[in-house]
Amino acid sequence: MTTAFSQTTFTRTAGTPQLPTMPSGWPIGSYDSYAEAQRAVDHLADSKFPVQDVTIVGVEPMLVERVAGRLSWGKVLTSGALSGAWFGLFVGLLLSMFTAGAGFAPILIGLLSGVGFGMVFSAISYGATRGKRDFVSSSQLVARRYDVLSQPRNAEKGRELLSKLAFSHQSL
Structure with missing residues (x-):
């Protein structure tokens, strides 16, 4: 399972609960960012600490939505055309592989069909919002x-071990 906090993959160990449960243990450190907490656990691992007994707990979780830009019909249709083109190209390539002597016709037909369908489906999807979500x-x-x-x-x-880590970062 990949988390929003990291790009590492979680592997289940024998002691890992399968259902959501409250974390157990005593606090040994508190950090302002996940990167700092991860660095602390890495320091523990480097110091031969039994990290299988460690849990990182995010306290007071928040869902943060960062607005990247404004949506317009032009952007929606362009995006739909591009995603449709990729799918159409894939289908066209598959068709050309299994159609003897067809040349580039299946690829071109797949590409154009994909662009058309991508634009139509993205236009329907965007139009259904009726301007209530004009941003990405x-x-x-x-x-x-x-x-x-x-x-x-x-x-x-x-x-x-973590107090030694904190002291070494303050000395730098």
């Missing part, structure tokens, strides 16, 4: 802070 955006789940938790058996050692 991307959403991201972020948290106000990120706490690093450790199981109690190793919490004190984790705090010690």
